[in-house]
Amino acid sequence: MGKITRRALLLGGAGLGVSGGVMGLSWVRGSNRYEDLVKRTWQSVEPVGQAFPxxxxxxxxxxxxxxxxxxxxxxxxxxxxxxxxxxxxxxxxxxxxxxxxxxxxxxxxxxxxxxxxxxxxxxxxxxxxxxxxxxxxxxxxxxxxxxxxxxxxxxxxxxQCVRANYDGRSLSDADLQGLREALDDEEVSAFLVTNRAEIDQLRDLILSANSVQLKSQAFRDELKAWIRFSGREAAETRDGLYAPASGNPAVPGWLGRRIFDLVVSADGENAKYAEQIASSAGLVVLAAHRDDPIGWMQAGQSCQRFALEATARGVRYAFLNQPIEVAEMLPELQAMLGTDLRPNLLMRFGYGPTLPRSLRRSAEDVITRSG
Ligand SMILES: Cc1cc2nc3c(=O)[nH]c(=O)nc-3n(C[C@H](O)[C@H](O)[C@H](O)COP(=O)(O)O)c2cc1C
Structure with a gap:
C-alpha cells in the first residue's frame, strides 16, 4: 500500500461522504444520528424552573x-x-x-x-x-x-475548544480586560502572555513536549482510543474526541485508525501547532496555589470561567497542555513564567471560526442514584 498523505486523508474523507454501498449508508446514518445528538446536547440554556429533581x-x-x-x-x-x-x-x-x-x-x-x-x-x-x-x-x-x-x-x-487557526488579530483592550478579570482568582495564578517573543518561546517548549508525546506508543494508543473518527462512532459512545472537532474529516473508524498510525507524526503535528499558535492572540497558563486534587479542581474552575468569559466575548480558545503533561518540561516552563507554582493548564486564545461540536452523555447516564 502506498503512503497515505495528509491530502489523501482529506480527499478520502470527502469521497467517503458521498459513497453508496452498505458501509456508506450506515456511515451516513451514523452522521445523521450525530447531528441529532448535537442539537439535543447543545440546546441553548434556560434557567431551570421545574421542581426537584x-x-x-x-x-x-x-x-x-x-x-x-x-x-x-x-x-x-x-x-x-x-x-x-x-x-x-x-x-x-x-x-x-x-x-x-x-x-x-x-x-x-x-x-x-x-x-x-x-x-x-x-x-x-x-x-x-x-x-x-x-x-x-x-x-x-x-x-x-x-x-x-x-x-x-x-x-x-x-x-467549545476550537482547534483551528485563528485570524491573527490581537484582542481588543476591552476583551483582554474582561479575560483578565475572569482570571482573577485568589486560589489560582494566571500568566497571560501576549508578547510575541514570549509566545514564541512558549511555542518552542510546546512543540518539544509534543514531540516527546507523539513518539510514545503508549501515548498514541491512549489518544487513538479516545478519538471518534466518524459521526457514527461519536454517537455510539457520546464521548471522546470527534475528529472533525479537531479540524479533521470524518472517516469510518477502521480507516481513521489506519490513517492515524500512518500519518500522525511529531513533525506534521508540530507544523500545525506552530501555525495555530502564530494565529493566536495570546497564551495563558493557570497554576493553582495548592498542588493536590483540590488545587487541580480550582484550576479547572478558573479555566472554565475564562472559557465562558471568552465565549461570551466571541473569543475562541483551545488547550496546549503538552509541556505540563511531559513532566521533564515543567522546570523550563516554570523558569519562563518565573514561578515555583506547578502549572496546571495552558491555553491559547484569539478571534476565529467555530468547528463541529463534541458530544456528551446524558444527565441520566452520569447521575448516581442513592437509595
Ligand atoms: C483538564 C483539561 C485538559 C485538556 N487538555 C487538552 C489538550 O491537551 N489538548 C487539546 O486539544 N484539548 C484539551 N482539552 C480539551 C478537551 O479535549 C475538550 O474540552 C473536550 O474534547 C470536549 O470538547 P469541547 O470542549 O469542545 O466541548 C482539555 C480539557 C481539559 C478540561
Whole structure:
C-alpha cells in the first residue's frame, strides 16, 4: 500500500461522504444520528424552573457541557434537593497522559463552574465547596440571583475548544480586560502572555513536549482510543474526541485508525501547532496555589470561567497542555513564567471560526442514584 498523505486523508474523507454501498449508508446514518445528538446536547440554556429533581437534572446537563480532558467525561453526580456533588469516575481516567489524575480533577472543576453559573442564573446562590474526593454546589434559594443577567450563563452551550487557526488579530483592550478579570482568582495564578517573543518561546517548549508525546506508543494508543473518527462512532459512545472537532474529516473508524498510525507524526503535528499558535492572540497558563486534587479542581474552575468569559466575548480558545503533561518540561516552563507554582493548564486564545461540536452523555447516564 502506498503512503497515505495528509491530502489523501482529506480527499478520502470527502469521497467517503458521498459513497453508496452498505458501509456508506450506515456511515451516513451514523452522521445523521450525530447531528441529532448535537442539537439535543447543545440546546441553548434556560434557567431551570421545574421542581426537584427535574430542575437538578437540567443543571447536571449544563455541568456536563464543560470542557474535560479527552472528553472522557470523568464525572459522577449525586443529586440532593439542597446540593449536587461531583465525584471522579476513575473508570474514565487516561493513565498514560494523566497518571496522577490532575486533569481528571481539573475536568471536575470545569463542570462545577458551569453548574454554579447555571444554578445562579436559576435563582440559587450557589457556593462551591471542594473536598478531597470531589466538589459540591450548594443550592440555596436566592430570589435576587435569577434576576442578575449573566452572559457567562448563555455562553455555557456555545463554548467549545476550537482547534483551528485563528485570524491573527490581537484582542481588543476591552476583551483582554474582561479575560483578565475572569482570571482573577485568589486560589489560582494566571500568566497571560501576549508578547510575541514570549509566545514564541512558549511555542518552542510546546512543540518539544509534543514531540516527546507523539513518539510514545503508549501515548498514541491512549489518544487513538479516545478519538471518534466518524459521526457514527461519536454517537455510539457520546464521548471522546470527534475528529472533525479537531479540524479533521470524518472517516469510518477502521480507516481513521489506519490513517492515524500512518500519518500522525511529531513533525506534521508540530507544523500545525506552530501555525495555530502564530494565529493566536495570546497564551495563558493557570497554576493553582495548592498542588493536590483540590488545587487541580480550582484550576479547572478558573479555566472554565475564562472559557465562558471568552465565549461570551466571541473569543475562541483551545488547550496546549503538552509541556505540563511531559513532566521533564515543567522546570523550563516554570523558569519562563518565573514561578515555583506547578502549572496546571495552558491555553491559547484569539478571534476565529467555530468547528463541529463534541458530544456528551446524558444527565441520566452520569447521575448516581442513592437509595
Ligand atoms: C483538564 C483539561 C485538559 C485538556 N487538555 C487538552 C489538550 O491537551 N489538548 C487539546 O486539544 N484539548 C484539551 N482539552 C480539551 C478537551 O479535549 C475538550 O474540552 C473536550 O474534547 C470536549 O470538547 P469541547 O470542549 O469542545 O466541548 C482539555 C480539557 C481539559 C478540561
Amino acid at each position: 427535574n430542575s437538578h437534572e437540567r443543571l447536571v446537563a449544563y455541568a456536563c457541557m464543560a470542557a474535560n480532558a479527552h472528553n472522557t467525561q470523568p464525572w459522577k453526580f449525586s443529586v440532593f434537593e439542597d446540593r449536587i456533588h461531583i465525584a471522579p469516575d476513575f473508570n474514565r481516567a487516561t493513565p498514560v497522559v494523566d497518571p496522577e489524575h490532575r486533569h481528571l480533577f481539573a475536568s471536575l472543576g470545569c463542570a462545577v463552574e458551569n453548574l454554579s453559573v447555571a444554578a445562579q442564573a436559576s435563582g440559587f446562590s450557589a457556593p462551591v465547596t471542594f473536598q478531597d474526593d470531589g466538589c459540591t454546589v450548594h443550592l440555596i434559594g436566592d430570589e435576587k440571583a435569577a434576576s442578575r443577567s449573566n452572559p457567562r450563563f448563555e455562553a455555557i452551550s456555545n463554548r
